[in-house]
Structures are given as C-alpha cells and as structure tokens.
Amino acid sequence: MIVLVDRDGARGGRGSRALSRALNRAVGGARGVSAGAIATIGALVEEYLAILGEQDLPRPRLEFRANILARWLGVDVWRPSDPSTTTLLLQKSILGHPRTLERVVAHEVIHHVDFMRMSAREVEAIRLGARTRDGHGASFLEKAALINARMGDGFVTVRSDEEYVRAKNARPFFLLIAPLSEPLVGGYYSIGDRFGWAWAARLSPDGSTRAAQKLALGARLVATTDERWLAGAKIKKYGGYSVPRMPEDAAELGRLFLEEPEAGVAASLRSWAQAQAQAGA
Ligand SMILES: [Zn+2]
DSSP: OEEEOSSOOOOOOOSOHHHHHHHHHHTTTTOOOOHHHHHHHHHHHHHHHHHTTOTTSOOOEEEEEOOTTOSOSEEEEEETTEEEEEEEEEEGGGTTOHHHHHHHHHHHHHHHHHHHTOOHHHHHHHHTTOOOOOTTSHHHHHHHHHHHHHHOTTSSOTTTTTOSOOOOOOSOEEEEEEEEEEEOGGGOEEEEEEEEEEEESSOOHHHHHHHHHHHHTTOEEEEEOOGGGGGSEESOTTOOOBOOOSHHHHHHHHHHHHHSOOOTHHHHHHHHHHHHHHHHO
C-alpha cells in the first residue's frame, strides 16, 4: 500500500485528549517494539535496497501501529511537505511472523524507492494536486521481479502487504459490559442477570465521555483480548449494546462483569466524569 499525504493534518478536538491518551496507553496501545525487531527490519531494508541497487538512497523512517482489524500490514507514506524520505508504517501484529514481515518490508521498500526516484516534475504535480499515482504500475512490477528473482516467485505481489493471516489479536481492547434493563409496567425497570456489551480498540475523547456516562449507569469497563467480542457493537455515540446469542457467551459476559477486575482506567474515568459534572454544575 502507498499513501500520498498532502498535509500533516492535526484534527481539532476538545478537552479530555490527555485522558484518552492515558486510557489508550493503559490497555497497551503504546507498547514498545524490541530493539531486536527494529534491527531486523533495518537489515531487511538494507537487503532489499541492495537487491534493487539503491543503497545510496535515504533510509525510510520506521513507525509502528497496532490497529485492530486493520486491512493493511504495511504502508509507505510520502509527504510533499517532507520530500527527503518516506515513512514505513508496520502493524505490530506481523512482528512475530518473520516471513510475512520480510514480504511486507520488501513490498514497502519498492514504494520507498519509487517515491525517492520521482522526478522533480512528478513531485511538483503532486504538490499541486494534479497527479494521481498508480503505485503498483510498471515501475513497481519491475522491481518486484528483481526481488522475486532472488527470493522466489510470488514473494512480492501487488497485494503482499495486505493479504496474509496475521497473529491472533493479542492487544487488549476495552469491553464495556452493561446489565440489560427490562421494562416493567408503571415505568419501572428491573435489572436482570442479562448483559450486553460494546467494545473499542481505543477510546477517543468522545468515547471516553460516553464510557464514563455508561459507568455512572452501572456498566463496567474491563480490558480483554478475547476476540469473540470484536463482532459486537462499538462504543460510540447513540450506539447500543450487543446481546450474546450463545449461552456460553452470555455466561462469560456475566462472569467478566462480576469477577474480572475493572480496567485500571475505569476509576479514572469515573473521577473524570465527576469532575466534568462538577465543572458543568
Ligand atoms: Zn503497495
């Protein structure tokens, strides 16, 4: 995958940004990548630049992401505002899969070389927004053939940064569990022993607000890596809860609600919500 970015757009937002950052860190969003993994990737970049005869080019910057359910495994980003090199983004989930990691790095190194070899005219056209780019055209295929001659047929393909099976999700995500209320006559509700859930990989400032509101209504917020819950509703504005269909899922949700320690962030969400309420009062 390639990405051309026109400008470094920092999106506007209100308050609670620091809180959402802290929350996301708490469930592992900023886990480090080992020095060994970075050295391995660096060596792969050198290897493929050498195969392409492009050792004199600047090296790409390296960044990591941990996006649950992301479609891409690797992306190479070039910005007209910073044309001297590109940024190679990799999903952390591929770090434990040497063959996949190699194929993704090889694919993105080709994009890096193509970006770095753009003519001044091409760069200018992109700057003016007058150019779209077929990142997997003739130039890409030619370089893929050079690498495949060394590594074997099909090692690099136009989709080889998207198509593999990744590691099972091992990154904790937020699970909001709420007792479902049953309407009774006279406008009363009974809180039964049935539970619904919603999840979020990260809590945005708005998501934090909403989670805090739900906690105030008796929901609980736990961290889990259990993928079954990823099929359910997301924590979002006007979002509801998913209800387990299978008895074993319902039982597990009840167990999580009653027995699992809440994510360490739930307490800070509660006190934050209180502070918000006081500030607003
Ligand atoms: Zn690509």
